[in-house]
Amino acid sequence: MNQNDDWLHAPGMAFRRWQKLDATGAAGRPFSARSIVQHTTMFERFQRFLATRGTDIRHFGEDHFAAFLDDLGGHCRAETSTALRYAKLIDRLCRHLVDVGLRGDNPAAAHARLSSWPRGEPVPIYLDEVADLRLQDALQEWPEGDERGLRNRAAVALLLATGVTSAEIRRARREHVIAERGRWRFLVSAHGARVERLIPVAPFARAVVDAWLHRPRADDDELLFPLLGPAGSLSEETLWRAVRAALDAQGFEGADRSPRVLRNTFARRLLIAGKSNEEVSRLMGLASQRTVVRLRATLMAPGRSLTFSQAP
Structure with missing residues (x-):
């Protein structure tokens, strides 16, 4: 079996090998280990979407890719570069598949060529202090006798708390x-380029998480948030719906209503409490302080009195 056969029978393995041995960025340099992990996750997501449309990386067309970007738009803010990063990656992949004779065209070329990188840094979306406290209070109650409702409430609480x-x-x-x-x-286990980290759980989340952990169980699944039914973990779509429902219940109208909002809110809460950029970035598992610097900038609104130290 030659390496091209892997694209037919084990595309995930073929993609990782291509990323490590042959793929390069715009400057012609090999990708870092962290970038390869990110690209692999993106590729796997694209593959899952194609499977739902009854096609694969060798046969999808422009309509499939446009539908994928539309679906992606439901999870990403319009001003971010997420869609463009996918377009650039799939364009690069398709050019490789054309070169090795596994495709005759490149359905992502037009999207990659006609799109441009956003100017400036995107403004992070978060819950302000009042909305944060209001959601924390709402998470103190959960539906009795509703296992799915309890699971979703506990997951949202833990996202906001950690x-x-x-x-x-x-x-x-x-x-x-x-x-x-x-x-x-x-405890967040090491994965990809991120090292293991231990994060304090804010008190407001403890009661609902404890209720979830000590609920009567008919299974021995060791996942914290398993599917309730067939084996496996809580799906990404179900988790995102739970977050959106929690934010909608508080009247939140931000352009982004994904778990990212809770993550930004967590980071901003720590900055308000006096944590340094380095401390917050470490707790979030970030290799750079760029995200935290953008969030700190939101604390500098005119008329706001800051009582905590401004770490560089």
Whole structure:
């Protein structure tokens, strides 16, 4: 079996090999390990979408790719570069598949050529202090006898309390919630380029998470938030719907209503409490402070009195 056969039978493996050995960026340089992890996640997401449309990377057309970008738009803010990053990646992939004879065309070329990178840094979307406290209060109650409602409420509370990503919370295990002598922490295992980290769990989330952990269970699934039914983890779409429902219930009208809003709110809450950029970035698992710097800038609104130290 030659390497081209892997694109037919094991496309994920073929993609990772291409990224490590052959793929290069616009400047002709190989991609970093962190970029390869990100690209692989993007490729897997694109593959899942194509499977729902009954096609694959060798046969999809421009209509499929346009539909994918439309679907992506439901999860991403319009001013971010997410759609463009996908267009550039799939364009590069299709050019490679054309070169090795596995495709005759490149359906992503027009999107990649006609799109441009956004100017300036996007303004982060978050809950302000009042809205943050209001959502924290709302999470103190949960529906009795509704296991799915309890699961969703606990997941939203933990996202808001720890600032982890949707992917991190979906693969978390029950043992990753550590409660010792009244001190609650959440362990995020190392993955990709991110090292393991231990995050304090804000008090407002503890009651609902504890209720979820100690509910009567008929299974022995060790995932923290499993599917209720067939085996597997809570789906990304279900988690995003739970977050949107929680934000909608508070009257939040931001352009983004995804777990990213809760992650930004967590980071901003820590900055208000006096944490440095470095501390917040570390708790979020970020390699750079860029995101946190943008969030700190939102604290400098005219007329606001700051009482905490301004870490560089």
